[in-house]
Amino acid sequence: MYIIMVYDAKPKRGVKLLKFLRQHITWVQNSVFEGEITESSFEKIKTRIKEIINKEEDSVIYYTFDSGNYKARGVLGVEKNDLDTFI
Amino acid sequence: MYIIMVYDAKPKRGVKLLKFLRQHITWVQNSVFEGEITESSFEKIKTRIKEIINKEEDSVIYYTFDSGNYKARGVLGVEKNDLDTFI
Numbered sequence: 076m077y078i079i080m081v082y083d084a085k086p087k088r089g090v091k092l093l094k095f096l097r098q099h100i101t102w103v104q105n106s107v108f109e110g111e112i113t114e115s116s117f118e119k120i121k122t123r124i125k126e127i128i129n130k131e132e133d134s135v136i137y138y139t140f141d142s143g144n145y146k147a148r149g150v151l152g153v154e155k156n157d158l159d160t161f162i
Numbered sequence: 163m164y165i166i167m168v169y170d171a172k173p174k175r176g177v178k179l180l181k182f183l184r185q186h187i188t189w190v191q192n193s194v195f196e197g198e199i200t201e202s203s204f205e206k207i208k209t210r211i212k213e214i215i216n217k218e219e220d221s222v223i224y225y226t227f228d229s230g231n232y233k234a235r236g237v238l239g240v241e242k243n244d245l246d247t248f249i
Binding site (some may be wrong): 079081082084103104105106107124125128129130131132133134135136137138139147148149150151152153154161 | 166168170171181190191192193198201208210212215216217218219220221223224225234235236237238239240241
């Protein structure tokens with residue numbers, strides 16, 4: 076499956092999320108990540124995120140797709156991280 | 163078509179993007195928007211974004227879908243804006 080994930084967290088937890096998520100999916104911009112992962116990795120990632128965040132204050136949104144199921148992706152302005160792994 | 167859009171811009175231009183994008187698609191979190199728009203609105207939005215941003219410093223990423231084409235969407239933590247218009 077393919078995932079897009081965006082977090083909005085207080086700085087201390089934001090840093091933790093950044094470090095953790097970079098180990099699993101590709102950082103694309105600011106607090107945005109995307110990448111191909113397995114269903115089981117996704118479950119583990121969600122579990123870990125719930126441990127990191129304060130669920131009253133932080134927010135992590137994700138969108139999942141069957142691989143290759145989005146129509147287009149584009150960037151206006153700076154491409155902050157070129158995605159070699161992009162589908 | 164359905165669109166997810168995320169910006170990363172210096173504060174002054176970020177505020178402009180926020181104000182502009184809220185008129186066209188739904189704000190969901192921090193600098194994240196999503197919504198159903200027409201192809202022609204999308205073209206107009208891209209044109210206006212290019213006028214607002216500094217293309218050396220800011221970044222706007224978008225993903226487009228045929229409507230209803232993503233598998234799942236979820237939020238961990240706070241749902242900052244409930245989406246009545248969510249497909």
